[in-house]
Amino acid sequence: MDGKRRAIDNVFTERFWRSLKYEEVYLKSYRDGQEAYQQLEWYIHWYNEQRTHSALGGLTPKAVFES
Template structure:
């Protein structure tokens, strides 16, 4: 995973942190660690259950996960 030429390994994580910062942290300017923690919890809940992702066919990560899990239970 590390080494020269392996930038692609980290691109998805970096993209998620960029989304988090631009969609939540920079807009809200949390003043305390407690506020930040609550805000991050709220954002990640939104990100996984309500925010639609173009890479997932405009579906939420939760919908994709539970759809795959139900197919595995049937098989």
């Protein structure tokens, strides 16, 4: 990062955290930390390997970065 609190410096990571919160965390209530961990692990796997992204031409991050 170039400076403190500059989200533009790390726009891809900031976008991922926004998606994680709005598509998973804010929509669910977890019984405990273990359930939260399991659901977040599932979401991250889904986000990278199954969810298509318009900014990546309709591909998944895994498809883009493995080729």
